[in-house]
Amino acid sequence: MTQHEEVIYLNNAASSWPKAPGVAEAVRATMENPPAHPGRTVATETDALTRCRQMLAAMLDVPHPERIVLTMHATQALNLALFGLGLEREALVVTTATEHNSVLRPLHHLQAESGIRLAVIGLDGAGRVDGDAFGAALQDQPALVAVNHVSNVTGQINDVAPLFAQAKGQGALTLLDASQSLGHIPVRPRELQADLVAFTGHKGLCGPQGTGGLYVAEHLELRQVYVGGTGVRSDLLLHPPDMPMRLEAGTPNVPAFAGLATALEWLKAHGGEHVAYEIELGAFLRSELGQIKGVRVLGAANDDKHLGIVSFVMPGWTPEDVGHILSDSYGILCRSGLHCAPLIHEALGCGPEGSVRLSVSGFTTPAEAQAAVTAVKAIAGAA
Amino acid sequence: MKIVSIKKVEDCFDGSTIFGYEFDQAWSHEAIMQLETLGTVEYFAQFPKPFFRAIGREGLIVKGVEGEPTCRAIYPRRNKEATKAEFERIFE
Numbered sequence: 001m002t003q004h005e006e007v008i009y010l011n012n013a014a015s016s017w018p019k020a021p022g023v024a025e026a027v028r029a030t031m032e033n034p035p036a037h038p039g040r041t042v043a044t045e046t047d048a049l050t051r052c053r054q055m056l057a058a059m060l061d062v063p064h065p066e067r068i069v070l071t072m073h074a075t076q077a078l079n080l081a082l083f084g085l086g087l088e089r090e091a092l093v094v095t096t097a098t099e100h101n102s103v104l105r106p107l108h109h110l111q112a113e114s115g116i117r118l119a120v121i122g123l124d125g126a127g128r129v130d131g132d133a134f135g136a137a138l139q140d141q142p143a144l145v146a147v148n149h150v151s152n153v154t155g156q157i158n159d160v161a162p163l164f165a166q167a168k169g170q171g172a173l174t175l176l177d178a179s180q181s182l183g184h185i186p187v188r189p190r191e192l193q194a195d196l197v198a199f200t201g202h203k204g205l206c207g208p209q210g211t212g213g214l215y216v217a218e219h220l221e222l223r224q225v226y227v228g229g230t231g232v233r234s235d236l237l238l239h240p241p242d243m244p245m246r247l248e249a250g251t252p253n254v255p256a257f258a259g260l261a262t263a264l265e266w267l268k269a270h271g272g273e274h275v276a277y278e279i280e281l282g283a284f285l286r287s288e289l290g291q292i293k294g295v296r297v298l299g300a301a302n303d304d305k306h307l308g309i310v311s312f313v314m315p316g317w318t319p320e321d322v323g324h325i326l327s328d329s330y331g332i333l334c335r336s337g338l339h340c341a342p343l344i345h346e347a348l349g350c351g352p353e354g355s356v357r358l359s360v361s362g363f364t365t366p367a368e369a370q371a372a373v374t375a376v377k378a379i380a381g382a383a
Numbered sequence: 384m385k386i387v388s389i390k391k392v393e394d395c396f397d398g399s400t401i402f403g404y405e406f407d408q409a410w411s412h413e414a415i416m417q418l419e420t421l422g423t424v425e426y427f428a429q430f431p432k433p434f435f436r437a438i439g440r441e442g443l444i445v446k447g448v449e450g451e452p453t454c455r456a457i458y459p460r461r462n463k464e465a466t467k468a469e470f471e472r473i474f475e
Binding site: 324 | 427429430431432433434436446447448451453455
């Protein structure tokens with residue numbers, strides 16, 4: 001028995017595990033062969049980066065793969081977008097309290113350093129974006145509206161299409177943080193009216209860490225916020241302006257993208273049933289945990305607007321205590337704290353200690369989910 | 384029990400006052416109850432590996448499970464060094 005067979009992994013919202021079949025082998029195979037340099041000496045139509053771009057374009061239902069910039073993670077993608085827009089002093093950005101720090105922190109830096117104005121829309125008691133406050137903020141002609149697709153705390157799906165439709169009606173650009181949604185639910189920028197979509201490769205896409213990307217709509221050109229070697233057009237002293245290399249510089253993590261390409265191929269064949277099962281398991285957890293005396297599950301009641309992420313608090317224990325007991329006593333790996341999303345915890349009345357988060361994947365078994373429910377019940381009963 | 388390693392633990396917060404300890408042997412019930420010299424010890428026997436939480440007089444919190452050679456100590460910002468030294472002295 002290997003060490004990991006002794007644990008129950010319920011931290012998929014942080015990074016999914018196990019990865020899709022074949023991912024580890026693809027990474028290894030790439031590292032065991034002489035390095036290829038996509039876009040450089042031995043690039044081909046079938047290199048890992050090109051395959052990723054093509055499959056991601058198909059997944060996002062966008063016609064031009066070159067509009068997908070490959071990044072190290074969603075955080076880099078969000079930084080490219082937010083700093084690349086060249087927002088002017090006094091420009092208004094509307095965002096929400098459900099956001100992750102990978103959106104909130106760049107925006108607060110822009111507020112402090114570039115003088116943008118920031119409107120953070122609050123939530124209703126169930127953790128949904130306050131539609132009235134959102135509509136009111138749009139009256140002030142925002143330059144940008146940035147909203148996450150799925151909360152990494154409640155697992156709740158934000159209904160972004162109507163929010164972005166309103167935002168576009170006011171002339172704003174729209175940025176979607178799809179870190180917790182891509183690979184789980186359809187993310188189609190053109191349907192959602194998203195000009196920019198940031199995503200990661202190591203969560204719902206079941207690929208390696210160190211992968212992510214940014215979709216940039218055809219009508220938009222971002223400023224280059226980092227520049228350098230591209231392996232082509234080396235005679236130019238300025239970084240090439242063409243997409244996607246416009247926003248990519250330096251040697252990419254080719255082994256990781258080879259793994260991501262394999263994961264995307266697997267998802268194409270199996271993603272539907274994988275995700276449907278995961279959502280069902282998440283609903284089971286939310287329902288069972290919600291029935292435990294003293295446990296408060298964060299967010300709206302069970303409905304079809306959630307993915308497999310459930311966060312909760314319970315009296316008598318700090319979230320850190322519960323996480324400690326789950327991991328060290330029961331062998332259940334989860335996450336406790338603020339999950340890099342402080343404002344939603346504040347809005348839901350569980351700051352500053354945060355919550356305990358259990359997050360399943362399509363590889364989690366029903367027995368593992370049941371074991372978590374049994375453990376939480378025992379912890380709640382012991383308070 | 385002897386301390387093998389001490390590491391700062393990163394969490395969502397400042398983290399500067401949280402330390403993870405590794406020992407040369409697992410926590411026994413007797414070792415856990417020795418922590419009463421620091422303050423109050425809560426012992427939860429109902430879990431597969433009993434959980435303990437010691438609350439020290441100066442605001443120190445020590446958490447761990449019986450049968451594992453690790454624990455986590457959260458020190459108060461005030462008197463952090465003195466409280467840390469007091470806890471570590473138990474294992475000298």
